[in-house]
Structure formats: C-alpha cells, structure tokens
Amino acid sequence: MNPLDIESKVVETLKTIFDPEIPVNIYELGLIYEVIADTSGKVEIKMTLTSPNCPMVDDMLNEINDKVKATEGVSDVKINIVFDPPWNKNMMSDAALLDLGLI
Numbered sequence: 001m002n003p004l005d006i007e008s009k010v011v012e013t014l015k016t017i018f019d020p021e022i023p024v025n026i027y028e029l030g031l032i033y034e035v036i037a038d039t040s041g042k043v044e045i046k047m048t049l050t051s052p053n054c055p056m057v058d059d060m061l062n063e064i065n066d067k068v069k070a071t072e073g074v075s076d077v078k079i080n081i082v083f084d085p086p087w088n089k090n091m092m093s094d095a096a097l098l099d100l101g102l103i
Contacts, residue, residue, distance in 0.1 A: 001073035006037035010045070013071045017063055020056040024099055026064075030091025033082065041075030043068060048087045057081075 014027040014035070026032060026047070034046040045064065049057060061079055068077045089102070097103040 001039075001041065003037040003039055006041060006043065006071075006073040007035045009071050009073060010035050010037065010043055010068055013067050014045075014064070017060070017067060019050065020060060021054075022050065022100070024092070024096045026060070028093040028096040028099075030087060030093065030096070037074070041073050042078070043074050043076065044078045044080065046080045046082055048082055048085075050087050052083055 011027060011032075014032055015025045017026050018024065019026055019029055019031070022029060029050070031049065032045065032047050034044075036044045036046075045068070047064075054060070061081075064079060065077050068074055089097075092100075092102075094103065
C-alpha cells in the first residue's frame with residue numbers, strides 16, 4: 001500500500017481518539033506532530049501531550065497503539081512522545097477551538 005494512503009488512514013483513525021481531559025480528538029487538539037509510514041506499513045507517530053504530567057498517558061498511548069495497528073495497511077506502530085515544541089492552544093485546529101468555545 002502507498003505510504004501516503006496509510007498516513008491518511010492513520011490520521012482518520014487518530015481523529016477517533018479523544019484526550020481524556022478535553023472533549024476534542026487528539027489530532028484536532030494539535031497533539032500529533034507527524035505521521036510517517038513506509039511501504040511495509042510501519043508507522044511512526046511523533047506526538048506530544050497537553051502536559052508532561054498527564055495522568056492518563058498510558059491509557060491514551062494504548063488506545064493509539066491498538067487503533068492504529070488495526071488500521072488497514074498498518075503492520076507496526078512506533079509512538080514517540082516529544083515535548084519540543086511544547087504544546088499550546090495555538091496548535092489546536094479551528095474546529096477544536098470552536099468545539100471548546102474559544103472562538
């Protein structure tokens with residue numbers, strides 16, 4: 001499968017996963033910095049958290065791992081948590097800001 005098709009499917013999957021503390025999906029929230037797939041279906045996700053001390057990080061990472069692995073074309077998933085750049089509300093999509101009543 002084409003890596004760009006896999007990446008697109010993974011993004012759609014990520015849009016079904018919600019931050020446990022904020023009622024917005026993690027993609028629109030701006031937590032996903034990068035999704036890279038190769039021709040063998042290996043996917044690497046570079047992401048951050050709203051807070052380095054997120055108490056629900058393990059649950060969220062397990063959900064991401066399970067759902068992305070179940071995505072068509074994906075053979076393996078690697079999730080890299082980074083804090084540079086640190087997350088801030090400017091990373092949220094307009095849809096997320098609207099959902100939260102911030103615009």
